[in-house]
Amino acid sequence: MPSRLIVSRELADLFRLFAHGDRLRLIEDLRGGEKDVTGIAQSLDLPATRVSQHLALLRAQRLVEERRDGRNHFYRLAHPHLADWVLDALPFIDIRQRLEDADHIDTARALWGVADRNPH
Amino acid sequence: MPSRLIVSRELADLFRLFAHGDRLRLIEDLRGGEKDVTGIAQSLDLPATRVSQHLALLRAQRLVEERRDGRNHFYRLAHPHLADWVLDALPFIDIRQRLEDADHIDTARALWGVADRNPH
DNA sequence: TGCAAACCTTCTGACTTTTGCAGATATTGG
DNA sequence: CCAATATCTGCAAAAGTCAGAAGGTTTGCA
Numbered sequence: 001m002p003s004r005l006i007v008s009r010e011l012a013d014l015f016r017l018f019a020h021g022d023r024l025r026l027i028e029d030l031r032g033g034e035k036d037v038t039g040i041a042q043s044l045d046l047p048a049t050r051v052s053q054h055l056a057l058l059r060a061q062r063l064v065e066e067r068r069d070g071r072n073h074f075y076r077l078a079h080p081h082l083a084d085w086v087l088d089a090l091p092f093i094d095i096r097q098r099l100e101d102a103d104h105i106d107t108a109r110a111l112w113g114v115a116d117r118n119p120h
Numbered sequence: 121m122p123s124r125l126i127v128s129r130e131l132a133d134l135f136r137l138f139a140h141g142d143r144l145r146l147i148e149d150l151r152g153g154e155k156d157v158t159g160i161a162q163s164l165d166l167p168a169t170r171v172s173q174h175l176a177l178l179r180a181q182r183l184v185e186e187r188r189d190g191r192n193h194f195y196r197l198a199h200p201h202l203a204d205w206v207l208d209a210l211p212f213i214d215i216r217q218r219l220e221d222a223d224h225i226d227t228a229r230a231l232w233g234v235a236d237r238n239p240h
Numbered sequence: 241t242g243c244a245a246a247c248c249t250t251c252t253g254a255c256t257t258t259t260g261c262a263g264a265t266a267t268t269g270g
Numbered sequence: 271c272c273a274a275t276a277t278c279t280g281c282a283a284a285a286g287t288c289a290g291a292a293g294g295t296t297t298g299c300a
Contacts, residue, residue, distance in 0.1 A: 007228035008141040016139035021128040108127035
């Protein structure tokens with residue numbers, strides 16, 4: 001009977017995992033395929049230790065999968081379309097705040113290799 | 121140039137807004153259309169004051185829109201498909217934990233009036 | 241008119257809990 | 271031993287939750 005409560009709480013936990021800019025960038029960084037920790041750390045410009053901590057959180061929820069090759073650990077998205085789903089949230093960002101931001105959104109979409117879904 | 125950073129931070133703020141079970145239930149509650157605060161409070165079993173506070177947060181991000189009729193305030197989703205997008209996250213919930221949870225997910229989907237996308 | 245009740249919002253303030261992050265240490269492979 | 275990661279510890283900061291009080295409107299009604 002309290003299924004709504006249970007599921008909404010689990011969903012909330014999931015969303016909290018995405019409530020961190022670096023983790024979102026990490027997910028988008030894996031859009032292209034697997035990558036090792038050092039590689040991720042470089043492209044996100046973060047210390048490898050921090051990246052490893054973020055990955056541990058994502059791994060705990062089975063959002064990423066690991067493959068070891070020698071001393072390198074390669075990670076990939078467990079659900080390839082997770083990155084797409086995240087970007088689907090872009091339309092929900094409040095546009096009102098400085099039009100400048102709209103440009104940032106388009107630019108980011110382009111940088112992340114996603115076709116602009118809202119051309120004008 | 122730091123578009124990725126800016127956008128990922130805004131997205132993270134958005135996700136943080138969804139990182140609360142009651143707010144998620146509220147969004148799903150508006151799936152069927154507009155509803156007034158008292159009505160929402162009743163179906164969520166929360167004090168109206170709390171509901172109003174949640175609505176204030178969602179309104180600040182333009183996620184809900186308000187319509188006043190007499191002393192009642194009716195709210196609706198600014199983006200009708202927001203509720204769908206939220207439920208699209210269900211597949212990302214870790215299934216491993218007690219199969220029991222899978223049932224809860226199906227049940228919740230049914231309760232929220234969404235066709236089961238993963239029949240077996 | 242006036243007043244009370246209904247509906248809702250906002251402010252205040254404290255409280256709990258989380259969480260981000262650094263630095264140290266452990267582990268595994270070359 | 272070095273490189274690449276993972277995990278542990280601990281804290282400081284932040285953030286968010288929530289209850290209760292108080293304020294605004296609108297409606298109903300005497």
